[in-house]
Amino acid sequence: MDSTALREQAEAWRKADPDPTTGEELARVLASGDTVDLADRFAGNLEFGTAGLRGVLGAGPNRMNRAVVRRTTAGLARYLKAQIPDVVSRGVVVGRDGRRMSPEFAEDTACVLAAEGIPALVFPSLVPTPVTAFALLHLNAAAAVMITASHNPPEYNGYKLYWSNGAQIIPPHDKRIAAAIDAVEPANQVRLLTPAEAREKNLWREIPASVGDDYLKAILGLRVHGRGTDALSIVYTAMHGVGGTWMERAMKSAGFTRFHTVAEQQQPDGTFPTVRFPNPEEPGAMDLSLATAERVKADLVLANDPDADRLAVMARDAAGALRMLTGNEVGVLLGHYLLTQGTKRGRPHVATTIVSSVQLGQIAKDLGAAFDEVLTGFKWIANRALERERSEGTQFVFGYEEALGYTPGTVVRDKDGVSAALVFADLAAWCQSRGVTVLGYLEEIQRRHGLFVGAQRNFTFSGPGGAQTISGIMEGFRRAPPAKVGALTVVSLKDYKTGEARTGDQVERLTLPPSNVIAYELEGGGRVTLRPSGTEPKIKYYFELKETPGAGESLAQARARAEGRLQAFIDAFVTLARDRGQPA
Structure with missing residues (x-):
């Protein structure tokens, strides 16, 4: 997208932003001429996936803000009415944690649900995420929304969705909800009631303290x-x-x-x-x-x-x-x-x-x-x-x-x-x-x-090229799978993206849904698994080895030996990753 089109898109978003704070924030970015920042904010919509939404607070469709929350809730509400006809009687639980903007996001969620005719069952104060999930089942609600970014840094917030069975959503709901969100009108046109109006219509209902007691x-x-x-x-x-x-x-x-x-x-x-x-x-x-x-x-x-x-x-x-x-x-x-x-x-x-x-x-x-x-x-x-x-x-x-x-x-x-x-x-x-x-x-x-020892290594690649770097590493391992990792021979490969498991010349189909994950199983019970993070610009490597203590050997001695083998295994694998595109 050229700079003129980018500025036009940003200006249209600013005019439709119902929150003066983020509207002014975007106006300052436009005035500064910082096209890199602007391009990142408009690199796409903050993706709605099986974990809902999570992102940095700020202005633009690639950030967490009130415009995004209102459009997301409108799309969700319309999808719920199509999928769960009695949602208008069962309602949707709304909880929030103590992060910045959580009160505003929770209020907007409840008020948009109410405008769509869906009762919002709202916790009046902060609650843990599992209490929100508990309340969904306990109150027989149709869904639940939790405003949280879990353990992310303070500049983040998020929007987590639970289905009527009490669990987080899985495909195909995520893609279908994302499509419903994409069809929603600009944020300043999304209907919402005020909290007072929603209460008057019995569409804002506070969850009683007894639910927490029952949890x-x-x-x-x-x-x-x-x-x-x-x-x-x-x-x-x-x-x-x-x-x-x-x-x-x-x-x-x-x-x-x-x-x-x-x-x-x-x-x-x-x-x-x-x-x-x-x-x-x-x-x-x-x-x-x-x-x-x-x-x-x-x-x-x-x-x-x-x-x-x-x-x-x-x-x-x-x-x-x-x-x-x-x-x-x-x-x-x-x-x-x-x-x-x-x-x-x-x-x-x-x-x-x-x-x-x-x-x-x-x-x-x-x-x-x-x-x-x-x-x-x-x-x-x-x-x-x-x-x-x-x-x-x-x-x-x-x-x-x-x-x-x-x-x-x-x-x-x-x-x-x-x-x-x-x-x-x-x-x-x-x-x-x-x-x-x-x-x-x-x-x-x-x-x-059995004695198993393991470790994890994360590598962060921020910025516009980060996702491309992570993708390059994963594809590098797909194109050139290693025959050995250090002194350990690779005995089988599982590629959860292609759905194939290979052991020698034998190929079997995996039963799990496709996912961008690769696992190498090694002789002696070792394993290394690679996957990109679903919420952060990271690639993650998971390592594990099995150790058999010798006759009369203490477990501490066996563990020390295993930890030494594990470190050599990790070092060898990271070297392989660099050969396949990971920066040093």
């Missing part, structure tokens, strides 16, 4: 050991998010009396003043938690991300030092605990994703449980669980993805950092009652079901 009661029922203790000291951080009061209530009700919060991060604050990137996995994000834990001599540290759908865990090792558990380790611990100690009502079912550890699958096989490995994203776990419950009568026990997402049971059909934290505390109390540490329990699992 807490339901997650308390997920515990297995079921006995809190004053012997276990826990530190918790809300990471400036919305999980704080919910976790305090849950832990108090569960009987965990030595529950300490990181005061500096307990209250919601969309500027995230103590962390640049409010993700517990990011370097430095857990520093205040660690300091608090050492001060109160905590046994366990639990951390939610800002919308409380993820959980990070730190536990004491044999030397008494706090160690961050990986997402896979937390997933293996919770999965094994719920499978072996939980109540059985039919064949248990657990699930994880193609970029998570294979260990949960090994545990399920050893214990006779049903198991699924699905595409990345909790929407696939939840929808697969629902499918197997309907067709086979399985009991969904647990699902997880390595990016700190876990769901115990079926209270919420998505990842839930609040219930996962509660169940993990229950697990830790059970371990303590047995005279075993959390990491001691992990060692028991690894001795019985």
